[in-house]
Amino acid sequence: MRHMKTGRKLNRFSDHRRAMFRNMATELLRHGRIRTTIPKAKELRRFVEPLITKAKRGDLSARRQVIREIHDLDVVRRLFDDIAPRYAERNGGYTRILKLAERRRGDGTQLCIIELVE
Template sequence: MKHCNKNNHLGRISSHRKSMLMNMSNSLIIKKQIITTLSKAKSLKKYIEPIITKSKNNNIQSKRMVFRYLKNKKTVSILFKKNFDILRKRMGGYTRIIKISPRLGDYSKMALIELIGFNKINNNNNNNNK
């Protein structure tokens, strides 16, 4: 039976899955958006949203807690800088998943996952409307 199996295992062992999600979250924080499969994007959303919530408190303990998940000093310092105040003001829902056309090779569902507030197109439209 499949009771209480909430997380998607993605066909990987736990250590590989954790390192994959860690690397994808580092890339998402640095680049602000990445393209991946839909199932990986959904798993990444469940992984990164609590990390961003923990980064709202700018103290040593929260930095250590975030470093436990990301294991990259550069990414942690980027996450605690001023330009991430856009995400700190939000109550939740820091990421957006947009479905895009399937991959040509194996026709798997693809998605673009991005951090809300860093989209250049939406920010330019909001600035022009003011």
């Protein structure tokens, strides 16, 4: 039974899953939107939104906690200087998932766009 076990495994080992979400979060924060599958986007939302909430605090401890997850210092700087002040008045809900009509060519998986809300 999976009592108290949250999150999707996505057919990956935990280290691979953590690395994948770190890479996806880095690209989402760098570009503002990325294209991926729906289950990955839903899990990425659970990964990125706490990082933005920590960045809104703006102190050194929050910066170190974010650097622990996002290893690109340019992206961390952009998160603290540009993205976090944009959401100063907003309490959560920083991302939006838009389902696309097209499907992935290889396996027919439904695709979506996850983007930062303006």
